[in-house]
Amino acid sequence: MSAIQAQGLRKAFGSFVALNGLSLSVEPGAVFGFLGPNGAGKTTTIRILAGLARADAGEVCVAGVDLRADGHLLCRRVGYLPEEPAFYPWMSAVEFLDYVGRLYGHTTVERQKRSAELLELTGLTEARKRRVGGYSRGMRQRLGLAQALYHRPEVLLLDEPVSALDPAGRKGVLELIEGLRGQCTVFMSTHILADVERICDSVAVIDHGQLLVEGRRDELIDRYAAPALRVEAAARSVEAFTAWIANLKTLAWVSAVSLDGPAATVQVLDLPLAQRELLRLAVAADLTLERYELVKPTLEDVFLRIVA
């Protein structure tokens, strides 16, 4: 059974259709990356999955809870982190987590233990008694993650969880999310493709409220990213190199070429043929090359190809 199952979700705000028949399926225990350009419908989807908004049509089941029938059960099985988590500015982090613990019916000892664990995990132990009103955006994001994890949810919904963090903070949070693999299902929207590539097992790309593609990360890269070769000419043969690159575009096994100063990326349709032919043509053109390498396709290539 899927941890998240959405079928034919539709949501409109006036004349603007945010979701247009979106269907998704997320396996239990997966770290799932939810990608799409701005305005694609990512946040709307997460708000529906968290029970904060209702779909106009379609069916949603999260952590075994049918949202239309038993939405009230969702709060004990799902953790939610909005894009910009907000707190009561007059509370300290430890008071806020204590409040969350009380809502989950934990005893004083349980609350103290769990709060200390989560503050340690999110690096907020030192700032635990400071009022949240004085926290930086990154600190609020980490406290947001702590509150979402408080009750050890089956499904964790994260809306752009690292967008506000500095590189060190981002690394820490990504490692934390990665550490949750197998313990709970993580559904994470983000626009930072490198992060998705780093920690997500499966990926979905949406645009205009519709699913464009969904699958395991490596399969998508294999399926959608065109193989490419990168060549870089020595400074003295840049002029000849530019002319040579322009000629490459006419070849049947070349699908696209992008030139960037003395370097170029050549996307090819037939990699073995390209690997044989490209060097031969360079030698024939009397070019001096400084670099020649096979470019590993990335999720960014997949994303740009699909969304474009």
Next chain:
Amino acid sequence: MNFLTALRKEWLEQRRTRRLLIVIVVFVAFGFSSPLLAKFMPEMMKSFPETAAIASVFPAPTVTDAVGQYLKNMSQFGLLLAVLLSMGAVTNEKERGTAALMLTKPLPRSSFLAAKAIALLITFGVGVALAGLGSYYYTLVLFEPLPVGGWLALNGLLLAYIFIYVGITLLASTLARTQVVAGGIAFGLAILLGILETIPTTGKLMPASLLKWGTQAALGNSETAWSALAVCLGLALAALLGAWLVLRRQEL
């Protein structure tokens, strides 16, 4: 479910954000000063040449003036504070995003709203109690002792009067997107109630009737307005029920 946890948080918020302090300071200031003003205003006016002639025709102040002054001040500032302190109660949480965060936890929307209403009731209750105590003391010293039961009834009715506006404002705060709009709606509804007070058939059931009843009770008269109390409390509860019905359908 979890109402007490939410109430604990709301009560802490009333104290930490100094709302309780504001209510106490304002109410105590007017509670203490009302009998003093009733007693000494004519004498103060006599000391100024411009107002001395007018003051000389005033009758000597009585305990009725002290009670009237107290109720006038407390009801006006009570209404004002009820709207000002309640108008952001729900809108601020919706705007900031704390409502979205907290309502994904085991906190039913009914408890979320009821906790706010009760915390505000306690805040105003503390303010009215302290103001009533001070005003009773000065009225005793400067005029004559008032019947304790009647004085308690007056303050209870005053609290009920304030609670009507808390209920109305919480409804406005649930309906509106910003606290300014919520305040506007609440003041609009307060004006509407004021207009209804001027109509003879509806006037005797409106909140002002509670104040008239309170005055009579404090002065030891037996005149009552139970129907007005029932209508006004019904109005406050209907407003809170309406707020809950709106909030439970609202998307956050």
